[in-house]
Amino acid sequence: ETGVTQTPRHLVMGMTNKKSLKCEQHLGHNAMYWYKQSAKKPLELMFVYSLEERVENNSVPSRFSPECPNSSHLFLHLHTLQPEDSALYLCASSQEWATDTQYFGPGTRLTVL
């Protein structure tokens, strides 16, 4: 019912693996977001896309690479991650960037071994 779906829901990967997280929103929104939520840190905004253009990139290491092929889909490509990258990765969308309510997906629980 959230209108924002994320796959996979759980992911375990080694430090040398390459994997991708997928987010899809069915709400007709124009903006999409990636967040990281760690156990002992507040919610961290990673990337924002508005109409498929990246509009915010908050000092995220290059081992995280976002992709937004259209306004309904958002990917987060992962490579050579570190154990400290283990977290809940959340996707959200809003009608417009920076002015509207954000709706979140269920998240992907990532564990890096």
Add this chain to the structure above:
Amino acid sequence: DAKTTQPTSMDCAEGRAANLPCNHSTISGNEYVYWYRQIHSQGPQYIIHGLKNNETNEMASLIITEDRKSSTLILPHATLRDTAVYYCIALHTGTASKLTFGTGTRLQVTL
């Protein structure tokens, strides 16, 4: 965005109203009060937001004091599925992308 203060935890009996307070004494005129909740290990769920007037939707009611320095989220008939961490956030339009959650209130609904 203005800082918000919430109690760390609250308990509520199932079927009773849960009243969750939030202080935002430094809120500015164009900051909205937003409420989200997060059930353990799930994505945050939007509940409600308001500027000056009280608001109600199918999930909850939001009561904002006249001076806007505090608000209360009301879940009219709490159920076990309402057990979650509830976050109150003051947010400018125009910086709504900079959503951050504080520690929130952990609401435990009990039988």
